[in-house]
Amino acid sequence: MGTIHKILVIGAGAMGSQIAMVAAAAGYRTAVQDVSTDMLVQAQGQLTARMQAKVAKGSLSRAEADTALGRLEFTSSLPDAAADADFVIEAATERLDIKRSIFAALDAAAPAHAILATNSSTLGSSAVASSTGRPEKVCNMHFFNPALVMKCVEVVRHPQTSQETVDTALELARSLGKSPVLINREIPGFVANRLMGALRDEALRLYADGVADFRDIDTAAKTALNHPMGPFELMDLVGLDVSYLIRQATYDQTGDPADLPHPLLKDLYDQGSFGRKTGQGWYSYDAR
Template identity: 45%
Template sequence: MKMSIKKITVIGAGAMGRQIALQCALRGFSVVLHDSRQQGLDEAFKFCNEYLDGRIAKGKLIQEGKEAALARLRATSDLADAARDADLVIEAIVEQFEPKAELFRRLDGLCPKHTLFASNSSNIRASRLAETCGRPGRMLNLHFFNPALVMELVEVVVHPAVSEQVIDAAMEFCRAIGKAPVLMRKEIPGFIVNRIFRALTREAISLYEGGYATAEDIDLAVVKGLGHPMGPLRLLDATGIDVSYLARMDEYLETGVESAKPNPILKQMYERGTWGKKSGKGFYTYPQK
């Protein structure tokens, strides 16, 4: 029987979660956005309103479209409330294994038996998370890219326990929300894009660390020489130094592969809280609102 995904729950109202939730609502899905912090939910809905107003100002959305999308999107800080009717739960919390594993353990007891579980993790494999709950065949990765309202790609990453029925449902869902899914039938930390991106950024950071060139000139070289729309150091600032550090550290601790170990300066920036655009300073300095 074909699986039907109509009700979406997104856990985590940060930069990625709020965008994934709004993208689903804009495409006609009923969405619950959960965060344990009311402030996080308030900030998420402020973002959604401002984003939709911007679309209206550019003539890409009408007022009725904004109202319809927001009517399909609700917020809650109660996990049981968020979980009870979900066909699909997308987790978008901190990029660390234990918090994610604990969340899915709780969700397993709160969600209906048919609910699919997906992690937006860019590095932590669903098969690891599946060991923590009672539905390994319904656990996969749906890795969106930042900004999720703009970037079309979603990496759909599965493991042997996941059925073709679940894979088909996940791929169909991604297309239904206007995304271009790519399927990975074999897991590897970092998936496709991040493995390629990390090789590039590792060298860019090493050049910066060694004082060979400024961040501006390293990025300019990649943009003008390789044709990338954005340089690797500015992109690290945009996605979050914290996210990058934690993902690399998780892979290093799991595999022991030396090339996965974060550059020393990345560790220093993480510990100082200079996480890029979100904190006002990373490789570049950003004006704070």
Template identity: 55%
Template sequence: LEEAARDADFVIEAAVEVLDVKRRIFADLDRIAPDHAILATNSSALVSSLIADVTNRPSKVLNTHYFNPALVMKLVEVVKGPHVSDETAEIAYQLCEKLDKVPVLIKKEVEGFLLNRIFRAISREAQWMLEMGVASVEDIDKACVYGAGHPMGPFRLNDLTGIDLTYTMAMEKFRATGDRAELPSPSVVEKYVLGHYGEKTGKGWYDYSEK
């Protein structure tokens, strides 16, 4: 970490979606990186205001959420929390453009930001319909692709991003709020316990073992 950050102008953290882990990393980055450096988290769930206070540069700490897979997807959410300076947000936005990405500025910190809030609503409905026996994984995905024009359905997308990430993010939100509605759905819990995380394990909502 020290070798990577000690001369950096802009640092992007992409560790596991666990708040304590990120806070430890940012405390270390604040010590290692130059005073002028901007420290960004790629988190899609944890807002930077939960992290910035462990640093001596809160105005230079923000979310820049690169969509997965980052080498393919163009969208980046630049999130301007109440502690983030206009200059920091502008530099982050311009950096995304220089990287040939398509940034969008989120003017207020809201959990889940912009697109993931929309995806979450779709995913919850999809999981409910699956668990209630309304339709199969395949047919729910087909409906989203051929009816709504999505590039892939919610279950195929979840296999790509990782069912383990879905589980971890839901559990972190439950721990933070105590709201049982934030717990992962039974079908997600089942996949997580079985170690069926999606493409990376060869099995998730779909079976990739023969590919």
């Protein structure tokens, strides 16, 4: 762990920017790289607002917030950002061709000792490791949304991942204040999403079969199982587009028709009703 001084996060979306803020708050010099300047500007503004909100609530001092934000840099140049990175976390869009291109570029630009991790929740790192000359230094390091809050990080090894890489990724997660889970072999959806997916799929079946209204299913999950929110509320929060694309990506890997997105989920996806982010999903939300 003494060799990790700079962390590079690829992708300035919600996940990437929050992972970067977690790293900066933990004391690491952190770079956020994205091909979109607009995304970088938006990420910087959102993270500054989040830190200001923590200061206003008294959970962070002004000095602590300013120091953490001061450790962040935002850039559109991957070669420059990777040149002195010790650990890279890729959080780009969930498309294999894009990820493979990114990992090839990282392999060329990052120091030989740098570990290259992907935040993908569906693609095992073996799918991108072959784009590099350092497959033993490639793994999954899957954070959960919102990364600033959620404690779990799934570290997934592929057959060529070295034990040193696994140990370093686990220790890094702990140093970020997270609770890492080691997954010893690649499996679509890993552990947490498979557990969540099983609950979601059963909830969809119950609703589709007319057993209960989705609102009542959510109530049962909260009041009988003590879940903080029901499966339909959770789909709306995560994004129905995300839920749909994860199922589709799983099907693309397995070819099992049982892994296809549920028809009700597909209908909402085709309508562009993605949940909270669009104001309409299973539930309707205030447009404010």
